[in-house]
Each structure stands twice: as structure tokens, then as C-alpha cells.
Amino acid sequence: MKQKIIIMAIIMTVANMGCCDKESKTVIDNETTSRVTKQLVEKHGEQNRVRIEKGIKQMASLWETEDGDVSAFESFCLDNFIGDAAEREQIFKRLCLQFETIYGGFNKMNVSLMEPIHVVDYTPFPIDEMFGSWNPSAHFEDDFFAGKIAFFVMLNFPFYTLDEKNELGQQWSSLEWGYARMGDLFTSRVPANISQKMTEAETVADNYIANYNIYMGKLVDDNQKTLFPEDMKLITHWGLRDELKSQYAGADGLIRQKLIYEVMKRIVDQSIPQEVIDKNDVTWNPYKNEIYKDGEKVSHTAEPFTRYEHLLSVFKAMKAADKYTPMYPSAISRKFDQEFELAQAEVEKLFITLLESEQVKQVGELISKRLGRKLEAFDIWYDGFKTRSSIDPQLLDSLTEKKYPNRESFVSDLPHILVTLGFPQEKAVSICNQVRVDASRGAGHAWEARMKEDKARLRTRIGDNGVDYKGYNIGVHEFGHNVEQTITLHDVPNYMLAGVPNTAFTEALAFVFQKKDLELLGIHSPDTNSKYLTTLDIFWGCYEIMGVSLVDVQVWKWMYENPNATKEQLKNKTIEIAKEIWNKYYYPVFGTKDEPILAVYSHMIASPLYLSAYPLGHLIEFQLESHYEGKNIGQETMKIFSNGRLTPQQWMKKGLNTTLSVDPLLHSVSTALTVIRD
Ligand SMILES: [Zn+2]
Incomplete structure (x- = not known):
């Protein structure tokens, strides 16, 4: 027990040191928050305790030296807390009016200033771009903290976590939902230099990807034969993937697809020669990983884990913002809880349900049948369910x-x-x-x-x-x-x-x-199969990108657990995670083990944690579109969309009487499989 206390003391000292390295931070200590809370509860009654506690805690976590000393904090709280429910409602309405003016005004300025860029009625001038890149709301948050409106909002309309919104929100009135949404307005105070570093890291990573081209005409097979047009230059991974997809249409696409996949594997494990990245002076055999100049083999240098170096620097820049976003204390939480408003664990569970479904095996068998061969790892990008319009x-x-x-x-x-x-x-x-x-x-x-x-x-x-x-x-x-x-x-x-x-x-x-x-237009589409083909296409796309998303998130979790990892360690771990997920959810369908293909996505490097947005989008769209089937679109739209911006799960519950689920998609796939048999 004694040992435990000592450990606790050390942890607390470290935590205190952590919080004090930001010079401008005034520590509103627990003693102060308890004292202020007590006074406010005495003045405004027990019925207000929960929101008093919430508001004070939130304010204290974001209060800085320039906002005033401890006594300024205390008097601000005592002077500005509204205990009376009717008065609070009136104030809420006034704030809504003012925020509509502000957000509506900013938006109107943006639309108008960018009109010469977007609309044909204007003669374009270079100055249009300069106006277009100006952001009218850039200083909004700073101004609202400085003027204390942000603190007024926190004190009276405190923040609720995603869990609280989903739990408590079931009983909330529209007004209470509005209060909670107001509590989302000011939840962070990231210093400009930290935001700038995040933007910089992402821009640098983005540039790295934007210039990561492969000259396809310079690729050779074991017979020194080229398989692609001389001038074809493809960006990783999108360009490579799309070319691979387009090869399903050709009779001899397979050899080209195999070659593209070799290139991808070299990118993932960084054995790719630096001499072939965005350069076309040598030819390259990705199978043997040899490069040739004028037909002679020459030596090469492998890319020095640059791909993973960028990922690490994006991670470090984002992690630096954690302590300024106390309501969402990690990049993962900001992406899932704050942006998607779906808990990461919940999303993972949803994805795994699809990844482990019977339907993936059945559709895999169908694809194998359509291709007339065993599946290859890159068939995660099978493109043969696309439908083309038969109308001229x-x-x-x-x-x-x-x-x-x-x-x-x-x-x-x-x-x-x-x-x-x-x-x-x-x-x-x-x-x-x-x-x-x-x-x-x-x-x-x-x-x-x-x-x-x-x-x-x-x-x-x-x-x-x-x-x-x-x-x-x-x-x-x-x-x-x-x-x-x-x-x-x-x-x-x-x-x-x-x-x-x-x-x-x-x-x-x-x-x-x-x-x-x-x-x-009065045309009724005669192609009855297209609906089923589209379902299969969406499903196979989900199957692919859900695995990719799991890799993305697991890599971020690992970086959080190992913030001092080297780029080489990150490379090794990323491949390990990609193979693990492959072996678990793809091996049973594809029959090959240890494929690293799920780690090839460029988003992983330049758009941190964005990948899960794609399958989530597909699922929500599919579920909502299915909901519309056989219904009056007008009446249904008016009904469900007027509920407003609840959390996704609450929106689904209230409007569709269901929650976000992969079931509608799985059911439709089963139906499609009874129609599309080969
Ligand atoms: Zn759209």
C-alpha cells in the first residue's frame, strides 16, 4: 500500500510538471473549483449542481493567465452563472440569434468572396485567388476567449461527451439538445504555433505523396520486357490502384496487376530504390528489385523509411495539441468522438461484423468464378461489378x-x-x-x-x-x-x-x-441487374477499406503507446499490423497469408485517421438509401431531416427507428447473390 502511495505521488508530480510547462497557464486548482462550485450551488440550488460542476471544470481546463487570476475566475463564475431556467432559455435564444449572425455572416462572406472563382459570370483575375484564400473567421476563437463570451457559453451551456449525448440525449428535449450543441462550441484552445505545426507536418507529408510517382514505362519483368506505355506516370497509391483496377477489363491484365502489386509491396516495406521514385532515368524490375541503366545492372539505395518518417512527424505534431483539447485528449478521440461522433470501439465492432460475415466469403467465391481463377491479394480492388448505362x-x-x-x-x-x-x-x-x-x-x-x-x-x-x-x-x-x-x-x-x-x-x-x-426525365431504366451489381460493388469496396481503416487506427494506437518509436520501428510495426489484419479477415477468403497490401494507402501518411470516414459514409448512405425504398421521398425527407444535428446514432434512432448497422447491406448482398450467380 505504501509503495502504491509513493508511486501515485510520483505520477502526480510528473502530471503537475506536465501541466506547468505551458507558461501562460494559470492553474485553477481543485480547491478553487470546489469553492466556486459550492458557492454557486448555495446560491442557485441543488437542481443546478450538475451543470455548475461541468461548467466550472470545463472553464478551469481552458482558463489562461491572460484571462485573469484566480479571483477573476471566481468572480466571473459568480457574476455570470444563470440559475433560472426561463432566463437561461431566453439567453440561449439570444445566443442563437447572435451565432447565426456570426456563422451566417462568415459563410456569406466566403461565398461572395469566392464567387468569381466558382461562377462563370466573372472575368477571372489573379486577385480573385488572393481573396479566396483569406479566411474571415480565422481569429474568431481567439476573440471569443479574449472577450470571455467563450467562458460565458461554457459556464451556462456546458459540454457533454459523446457517451453522455448518446445516453442522456435519448431523454432530451430539442431545447436540451440545443443547449448541449452550444456546449460543443468552445472545447479547445490550441495555440497558433501548435496548429501551424500540424498544418506544416500535413503539408510536408502531402507534398511527399503528391510527388511520389512511378514511371510505369520503366518497369520491366524478368525478361526485361515493359508492360506499360512509355509515358505512363502514376502516383502512389491512387494512380497505381486505379490502373490495377482498369486492368480487369483487359484479357491479359493479370501480369500487369501482378507487377503493380510488386511495386506496392516495395513501397510499403521501403525496399523501393530511391532512383525510381519520381525519376525515369533507370529501368526497374520490382520482382528482383534490380535497376538497370542502358541494359546494365547498377547499384541502388533503398528509400530510407521516409514514408514512415512523415507519418511519425504528423503524429508528433497532432499529439502536441492533446493538452489543449481537454475534452478530446487524443487525435483518435478528436477524429472519432468529436468529428465522426461515433466511438472508435463502436466503429471497429461495426467493421468487424462485416469483415467476418458469411457474405464476404460468398462474394469472394463469386469474384473468383467471374475471374476464372483463384483470388489474388489485389483482388480487394476487383472492379467487375460496375454497371454502365445502356442509354445513348x-x-x-x-x-x-x-x-x-x-x-x-x-x-x-x-x-x-x-x-x-x-x-x-x-x-x-x-x-x-x-x-x-x-x-x-x-x-x-x-x-x-x-x-x-x-x-x-x-x-x-x-x-x-x-x-x-x-x-x-x-x-x-x-x-x-x-x-x-x-x-x-x-x-x-x-x-x-x-x-x-x-x-x-x-x-x-x-x-x-x-x-x-x-x-x-421520364425514362425508366430497363437494367434490373444494375441495382444488385451496385450493391455488390459497394459491399466489396467496404470489405476492402474497412480492413485498411483498422490498420490505420491500430497504427495510431501503437504510436500513442510508443511515442518515441523510430521510423524503422514504425515501418516494421505497420507491416506487422497489416499482415495480422489480413490473416484474420482476408486470408479465409483469399487463401494467401501475410499480405501487406492493406498498408499501401497514401491517406495513412498524409490524411491522419481519415480512412474510416469512407466505409462509415458508405454504411450510412446505404442504410439511409434503403430506408427511402418504397417511401415518399418528400414526406420522409421533411420528417427525418428536420430533427436536426443530433449525434449519428440518435439521429438514426429518432428518424429511422434504428441504429447504424451493417445489416441492411448484408441483407441486400444476400439478395443480390440470389440474382447475380456468375
Ligand atoms: Zn455530394
Whole structure:
């Protein structure tokens, strides 16, 4: 026991030293927070204890020297806490009004300042880019801490963790949800130099990947034969992967696919010669790992674990922010709990359910049958379930161009589109009044409004001949976003609930709209198999990227446990993790062991912990799209999206009466397998 106390004392000393190395930090000690809490509870009653404790604790964790001394902290709390429920509600509404002005105003400035870049009506000038890169809200957080509004919000509308939101939130009213969302506004105070270092590390890693090209015409097999066009240059890993995918269409694609996979393995284990990265002076046999100049073998130097050096430096930069984000104390927690609002353990469980499903084996067998051979590791990228439209593209262009010869004709048809999808006439008109259509310079996008007096923007291409089919197809997709954006701004219970839980929810609606595009033109697609093929395609894509995501997260967990690891140790561990996950979830389907393929993704290096967003997005979209089947799109959209920005799980529960799950996808796969047999 005594030993335990000594150890505790050492830990506490170390912890104290840790917290004091930030010079500007005033320690609001436990004695102070207890004293202030006690006074506030005495003044405002026991019924307010929970939020008093929460608010004081949160404030203390973010209070700095420049905010004032201990007595300033104390008097701020005593003067600004609102105990009366009715008054608190009034203050909440006032804050909503003010935040709508602020966020809506920032957004309006961004949209307007970038309009010359996005919309065709302007003669482009170089100054447009300079305005476009200015961020009006860059100093918002600093200003709101300095002016103490941030502390006022924390004190009266404290932060709730993801678990608390999912647990307590089941009983919350819309107003209480709004209070909790307000508690999310100020949860960190990362110093500018730390943020800058994160951006720098990611930019450097991004540049490394952006310049990591392989000259495919310089690859040779064991007979010194080249298999790819002389001028083909592919970026890792996307370019390599997409070329590998495209080779499924060719009769002799397999030898090229095998060669690409050898290249990938050399990148993962860093045995790749430096002389072939973004350079084309030598030829390279990836099987033997030999390079040749003028037909003669020459010596080479392996890449010195640079890939893993970048990952380490991104990790270190992000870890440095941990102590300034006390509500989300690690990069993993910031990504999952804060950004996705889905607990990492919960996501992992979801992924494993799919990875271990019977369906992966069945679809694997189907692919093997379609390919007429045993599966290779790279068949995680099998691309043969894609469907192509059987309708003549020129016919489609002429149809849409005739229907929409200009912007005005497209705009005036938007209410009809909504009515066709089941929206009441009046609602259709009121939504369309909140959407402005612009002819886009780029492919197209939808941009939300963040204040009710502003409009959402629908941008798609409108050519001299009118809207071609591609412009129309994208336009319908973007319009789906605009409908969501309008409903979730105007029809939600309060401003703090504006929006959707995350982007997958708005994408789902956009795809529901987009898939109706031919029907809206009066064409009914005759291809009945396409739906099943699409399901299989989504499923196989999920199977692949869920494994990749697990590798990504496990590598980050390991880095947190081993923050002083060397780049070589990180390389070894990454490969070990990739093989472990392969052996567990892919070996039973593919029949080969110890494949490192899951570690090849470039996102792992340059976009920390982002990979899980893809399969999560697929699952949410699939589940939501399945929910729409056989239902009135208009009525359903108005109902479920007006619940506002709850957590994903609560949104699903309230709107769909279910939780996020892989089951709808697995069921659909089983159905598809009864139709697609070879
Ligand atoms: Zn979209």
C-alpha cells in the first residue's frame, strides 16, 4: 500500500510538471473549483449542481493567465452563472440569434468572396485567388476567449461527451439538445504555433505523396520486357490502384496487376530504390528489385523509411495539441468522438461484423468464378461489378438540353422536381425560394447558407446549348444537398441543431435524388441487374477499406503507446499490423497469408485517421438509401431531416427507428447473390 502511495505521488508530480510547462497557464486548482462550485450551488440550488460542476471544470481546463487570476475566475463564475431556467432559455435564444449572425455572416462572406472563382459570370483575375484564400473567421476563437463570451457559453451551456449525448440525449428535449450543441462550441484552445505545426507536418507529408510517382514505362519483368506505355506516370497509391483496377477489363491484365502489386509491396516495406521514385532515368524490375541503366545492372539505395518518417512527424505534431483539447485528449478521440461522433470501439465492432460475415466469403467465391481463377491479394480492388448505362449519351444530352436550354428553365423546373418526388406544392416552392442556381466554372457543388436570410447555392455546368446530361445529373445531386441544407436550417427546432450529423447524411440524400434523374426525365431504366451489381460493388469496396481503416487506427494506437518509436520501428510495426489484419479477415477468403497490401494507402501518411470516414459514409448512405425504398421521398425527407444535428446514432434512432448497422447491406448482398450467380 505504501509503495502504491509513493508511486501515485510520483505520477502526480510528473502530471503537475506536465501541466506547468505551458507558461501562460494559470492553474485553477481543485480547491478553487470546489469553492466556486459550492458557492454557486448555495446560491442557485441543488437542481443546478450538475451543470455548475461541468461548467466550472470545463472553464478551469481552458482558463489562461491572460484571462485573469484566480479571483477573476471566481468572480466571473459568480457574476455570470444563470440559475433560472426561463432566463437561461431566453439567453440561449439570444445566443442563437447572435451565432447565426456570426456563422451566417462568415459563410456569406466566403461565398461572395469566392464567387468569381466558382461562377462563370466573372472575368477571372489573379486577385480573385488572393481573396479566396483569406479566411474571415480565422481569429474568431481567439476573440471569443479574449472577450470571455467563450467562458460565458461554457459556464451556462456546458459540454457533454459523446457517451453522455448518446445516453442522456435519448431523454432530451430539442431545447436540451440545443443547449448541449452550444456546449460543443468552445472545447479547445490550441495555440497558433501548435496548429501551424500540424498544418506544416500535413503539408510536408502531402507534398511527399503528391510527388511520389512511378514511371510505369520503366518497369520491366524478368525478361526485361515493359508492360506499360512509355509515358505512363502514376502516383502512389491512387494512380497505381486505379490502373490495377482498369486492368480487369483487359484479357491479359493479370501480369500487369501482378507487377503493380510488386511495386506496392516495395513501397510499403521501403525496399523501393530511391532512383525510381519520381525519376525515369533507370529501368526497374520490382520482382528482383534490380535497376538497370542502358541494359546494365547498377547499384541502388533503398528509400530510407521516409514514408514512415512523415507519418511519425504528423503524429508528433497532432499529439502536441492533446493538452489543449481537454475534452478530446487524443487525435483518435478528436477524429472519432468529436468529428465522426461515433466511438472508435463502436466503429471497429461495426467493421468487424462485416469483415467476418458469411457474405464476404460468398462474394469472394463469386469474384473468383467471374475471374476464372483463384483470388489474388489485389483482388480487394476487383472492379467487375460496375454497371454502365445502356442509354445513348447523345440522346440524353439532347433531351436535357432541350428541356433546359438555359439557367432560367432549369430554375423554374426545380419545384416540379420536388413535387414529383413527393413534396407538397407549397413546400416545394418555399424550398426553391431558398436556393440560388449559378452556372459553375468547375464540375459543380452545393454550398449551404448558414443564416435564414441567405440562400443555398446550386452550382452546375450550364453550357451555351443549355444543361447537358452530365450537368443535369450533377445538378440533381447538388439539389438534393440544397434541399437538405434548407430543411436543416429553416425547419429544425433551434439554430444550434442546424445541419446533419456528418457529411454522409447529406450525401445519402443527394444520391437518392441523383438516382431519380432518369425517372425525372421520364425514362425508366430497363437494367434490373444494375441495382444488385451496385450493391455488390459497394459491399466489396467496404470489405476492402474497412480492413485498411483498422490498420490505420491500430497504427495510431501503437504510436500513442510508443511515442518515441523510430521510423524503422514504425515501418516494421505497420507491416506487422497489416499482415495480422489480413490473416484474420482476408486470408479465409483469399487463401494467401501475410499480405501487406492493406498498408499501401497514401491517406495513412498524409490524411491522419481519415480512412474510416469512407466505409462509415458508405454504411450510412446505404442504410439511409434503403430506408427511402418504397417511401415518399418528400414526406420522409421533411420528417427525418428536420430533427436536426443530433449525434449519428440518435439521429438514426429518432428518424429511422434504428441504429447504424451493417445489416441492411448484408441483407441486400444476400439478395443480390440470389440474382447475380456468375
Ligand atoms: Zn455530394
